[in-house]
Amino acid sequence: MSAQPSIDIRSPADVRGAASVPILKTELLSVRFGGLAALSQVSVEMARGEVRAIIGPNGAGKSTFFNCLTGVLRPTSGRIVFDGEEITGLRSNMISQKGIARSYQITNILPNATAFENVRIAAQSRRHAWNMVSHHDAFADINGKAEVALTAVGLLDKAHELASNLSHGQQRNLEIGIALATEPKLLCLDEPTAGMSQVETNETMELVQRIAENLSILIVEHDMAVVMGLCDRITVLHYGRVLAEGTPEEIQQNPKVLEVYLKT
């Protein structure tokens, strides 16, 4: 399903939007914090429509990698190419507008707004954002998008509940709903099941599977078992380097990976 595309993307403008262009490509991405190399020379290539997991023990650089992709951190060196367009060093609002959405590891919603308002403000970032004269509730297109996103994460019946009153699992799903409402091409999920019960974890993984039909998804996970049945390929990070990459089966049998995971 996810054969590595072998096309040369050195002239991205020529082939932009073609199905064969990788949705995401990082070239020798490095981040240093003083003397500490949080990421060193990470090159990852993700095909359009792929579900990719980034796994690795604590401190492997997963979140750093994520923060680079979403513009929170500026890489020390290396390039990030998204959908044939270089996005290295852009600020997070620009990266969002290009089509990368993220959910946060720590639940990061607007607690005093309802679930619907949370999703609507995200949908509104693509249209009518500067309108100062109409009531915010008056736009059928925004409300429609918000409703679609809430339905996708199964929270439509909680639409008018304050976000702070939702359960932990529901808040995590609302996170995904907010990301979906920005109509991304690539959805980045940072440990979407952290702190969830087994039942909630299974539900969320089903949810991710459902939305994966129309999206490329990048999942950062601590727990290998969670992503095994879900993703097309897995990249294993260890001490900021790519330790291994391959299908879930290959990764499960990779002696280097087993060693790292058994040791920690």
Place this chain on the structure above:
Amino acid sequence: MTAAPLEKTIPVGNAKLGHTTVFWIGFAVVMAILIVAPLILPEFWRRFLTEVLIWGLLAMSSDLLIGYTGMISFGHSAFFGLGMYGAAGSLIALSKSLWLATLCGLAAAAGAALFVAYFSTRLRDIYFAITTLIFSQIFYVIIFTWTTVTGGENGLIFTRPHLTIPFLYDARFTSTTMHWFVLAVVTASYLILRRLTRSPFGMVLQSIRENEPRTRAIGYPVERYKIVSVMLSGLFAGLAGVLYAVQNQFAAPDFVFFLTSGDTVIYNVIGGIGTLVGPIVGAGFFQLARELLARLFGDQFPYLIPLGAVFIAIIILLPQGLLGFARRWLNR
């Protein structure tokens, strides 16, 4: 944090109609009282009420920043002062037109706001507050020392312009028509700000207040929204300055001093931030309490001490301010 239970008691089905009707009935009642008030009140209290409305407008303008965008500005004295001096300068040097004076005051305030906004919105929280404070003090020093233009310590004194509506009306202000004029401007400002805060733009500001990194992550250029927010806020603060200058026929450097900004923040805290009307109520409450305490204890007594006690009591007993309980309801 907000008054969530209030919303739950209203059935969702016909809440919209009920809410709107109740709001406009309340609005009409308050307006009726404020329109009739100058006809009943004696001269002193008439002027007192007019000034409360002007301070209320200043406080309301800073509520756009404090209550909606989540930035505490200590620079509003500068915007207020430049509105004053812009209007005074126009009346002395250009023409006797009230409307031209208003325009000049607004332009001066907007220019100052753009300058302050450009530099201060990169900073957050206390750093933003301090930066705005410093900028307002810079404006104070300029106004205080540039005697040839601003009159220095003495300020500018001018004769009050006529209230003119071209081809229709032209007459001297009386204290009653002054009150109605101020009331009209403050009411229009309130309705504009209410629209603004409930618009998609206003929702972005509130999202910035709640969670700035998140707002950026979903695609909003946060700095630009903050700059526009400071500018709009400064514009309405300048309008309050114009009204104050016209009401009192002078522009004085005292009002550019940062204490004015401090009062503005206090009005917001007392009245309830994020409500727009709360700051007006806060201004009224604070001014009334000061006036009554001064009368009760006499001018010699340090009446600011009991006033401080009242302020502390409100912070402890009503941490959301006098109208904080209605915050969510007022913003629907």
